[in-house]
Amino acid sequence: MSRTASVLTLPVSALRPGMFVLAIVRQLGQKEVATSGYLNSEQQIAELVAMGVQTVQICPTRSRKSTEQQVASEDSPQEKCRSEGNTLKIKRLYSEARELQEKLLSQLKQGEPIDVGPLAEVAEEMVDTMFTHGDAMLCLARIRAKDAYLMEHSMNVAILLANFGRYLGIERAILKELTLGGLLHDVGKIMTPNAILNKPGKLTDEEFAIMREHVVHSREILGQTPGITPVMLEVASHHHERMDGSGYPLGLSGDQLSLYSRMSAIVDVYDAVTADRVYKQGLQPTQAFRILLKGAADHFDGILVNQFIKCLGVYPVGTLVLLSNQRLALVIERNAEQPLKPKVKVFYHATARHYLDVKVLDLAKAGCSDTIESVVEPRDYGIELEPFIG
Numbered sequence: 001m002s003r004t005a006s007v008l009t010l011p012v013s014a015l016r017p018g019m020f021v022l023a024i025v026r027q028l029g030q031k032e033v034a035t036s037g038y039l040n041s042e043q044q045i046a047e048l049v050a051m052g053v054q055t056v057q058i059c060p061t062r063s064r065k066s067t068e069q070q071v072a073s074e075d076s077p078q079e080k081c082r083s084e085g086n087t088l089k090i091k092r093l094y095s096e097a098r099e100l101q102e103k104l105l106s107q108l109k110q111g112e113p114i115d116v117g118p119l120a121e122v123a124e125e126m127v128d129t130m131f132t133h134g135d136a137m138l139c140l141a142r143i144r145a146k147d148a149y150l151m152e153h154s155m156n157v158a159i160l161l162a163n164f165g166r167y168l169g170i171e172r173a174i175l176k177e178l179t180l181g182g183l184l185h186d187v188g189k190i191m192t193p194n195a196i197l198n199k200p201g202k203l204t205d206e207e208f209a210i211m212r213e214h215v216v217h218s219r220e221i222l223g224q225t226p227g228i229t230p231v232m233l234e235v236a237s238h239h240h241e242r243m244d245g246s247g248y249p250l251g252l253s254g255d256q257l258s259l260y261s262r263m264s265a266i267v268d269v270y271d272a273v274t275a276d277r278v279y280k281q282g283l284q285p286t287q288a289f290r291i292l293l294k295g296a297a298d299h300f301d302g303i304l305v306n307q308f309i310k311c312l313g314v315y316p317v318g319t320l321v322l323l324s325n326q327r328l329a330l331v332i333e334r335n336a337e338q339p340l341k342p343k344v345k346v347f348y349h350a351t352a353r354h355y356l357d358v359k360v361l362d363l364a365k366a367g368c369s370d371t372i373e374s375v376v377e378p379r380d381y382g383i384e385l386e387p388f389i390g
């Protein structure tokens, strides 16, 4: 089972002997520091601090004690560290869901019976967390591995569906079904050849016909799986149907498509076009909104498209923005009242091109004169956003 997702980014103050350091994320000064290996003593940690190291990535699975436990147990009693504890919880949930998905997919590939119980439990926890830390979950959903598209896409469809459903006022029990439906909606792709699934260019008609079959396979697999509800089946069976009947596999239209089916179609397209793939960069959320709005006339439910855009906000969490003072910042929390003024995490000087001390800034706070100038691409500045999530 891959644990590559289990990488934690920690401030140097949270380091403890026994942890396995993968890389230095942020360092002031020029002194060269060995970038990976075990931390054997407090002295070694003090040396890192002295050399200006501020943030590092560690690997919990290679660490000699459970790093997550170490960090969590130190954080929980202290008010000042509460937000970091929440971030760890969300990252844990995310990696648990990914691992369970991976296990389930490999069981399916080997023709073994599957048990969706553990994944259902994680889906429940994800929804409960969404109510308290929705923005943090969405932020994590924007950062994805390019090489594990099926799993990342399913995770994100689940998180986006839960968030969208919550925005629409759908009851929590149904949100949990939507979340599990999202996690499982593309399981039929295990039957699709990799050459077609990962083909960089346009699919031929023949290849597209094979690709479309994944919906039928998903339905067949889930139809025989205990614990799958009608709502989950709708998400899996109808996410490629379109309001004008041009979708597949059944060509359903209008009233034949339930609210959950319509939501799934919107969320599925949004995540697909914003996803970074090995062979192409994903679109920015604002560009994806344009595609959805264009399709609102015939493919999607126009009212729901508008609600989805409102739900994610003008600057969805996880977006990198350029501020009026030439700083780059990551949107970390929406502001429903003033959507142009979210809470951001400032960490880079765009003109001087260097990292800054990380600072959380509420653009709506009285006295704050900074504003968002534009949405920018992390790759234009050679920036990885992952270390700044959470």
Ligand SMILES: [Fe+2]
Pocket (backbone or CB within 6 Å): 185, 186, 214, 239, 240
């Ligand atoms: Fe699909």
